[in-house]
Amino acid sequence: MKVPYLDLPAQIRALRPELDAAIARTLDQCSFCLGPDVAAFERDFAQFCGTAHAVGFNSGTSALHVALLLLDLKPGDEVITTPFTFVATSWAISYVGAKPVYVDIDDATCNLDPAQVERAITPRTKVIMPVHLYGQSCDLAPLAALAQKHGLHLVEDAAQAHGATYRGKPVGTFGVTAGFSFYPGKNLGACGEAGALIMADATLAERARSLREHGSRVRYHHDEVGYNYRMEGMQGAVLGVKLRHLAAWTAARRRIARRYTELLRGTPLKLQAELPGSEGAWHLYVVRHPRRDELRSHLEKQGIGTGLHYPVPLHLQKCYAGLGHKAGDFPVAEAAARDCLSLPIYPELADAQVEQVARQIRDFFKL
């Protein structure tokens, strides 16, 4: 039995009639850039997140860029963030001319360690930018308290965490704004590229709408240098359809995660920890072991796909050589990069497939 790492065709097949109707409507309306389906999706997504406003973008990366533009950072300003994430978290910081200041992660959660964040604060620090990696909430209370105490902004990268909660509240609602990605493989994926910001503040939402559309509120009147970061009408239509399934999909991911955890307990693998008081969105199910590469090829041979998230921490990427970091600067992130392995997890994954993955892992360890 093959177990693909991701099975987008299965999801698209199941939704095909709904998607066809939504896309046909876009074609009929010729509402290709923003338009009524994007506006409707923005309303629904804000409601899903339990906040007042959502602003649609053409990617998660551009949404995060605008999140930092909204805070008027100046060159030399510092943003404290994690080195163990997809690179786009740091792009937003670099795009506004600020400096990413990395802080090591917590070994159990692979998320920013609040105790280390405080030590990295300097007079130039303006923002703390945590990532809810793998769909697991960061420890937001101490991060929000630090932001408050030092007069900093909290901006959440929730690109992997649609529907995750912290102390009963959806992630993304703890800071001034939060970015989401709707890249096709994310928990809520477009049929193409898309992203969003959410926020409670109406003035901020209005400026985000302006920045994504050439810095204009009134056509051909440009208040500030803006961008063409509009969400496509077709993606708004697709996301509107898929959002209706997101709660059920998240429940399925949680069920699969629990099953993996049951089946893999007692193996030498280090399993992913959910922060007490939080409920993960389980974008990924990541296990850790020093023999990661051997395990990966064993599973590959059995027709089981896996992923690496992420093999090179950002402080060791060539593009950030200018920051002057070296191996050993963030040992916990570096160890995670060496031993992390992402197992297949998606709502369409069958119980028998989960069991097959666990059986092959036990086989590898001769259990």
Ligand SMILES: *Cc1c(COP(=O)(O)O)cnc(C)c1O
């Ligand atoms: C996917 C992702 C992004 C970027 O989103 P895109 O829609 O691909 O531009 C940013 N941060 C994290 C943590 C991500 O996983």
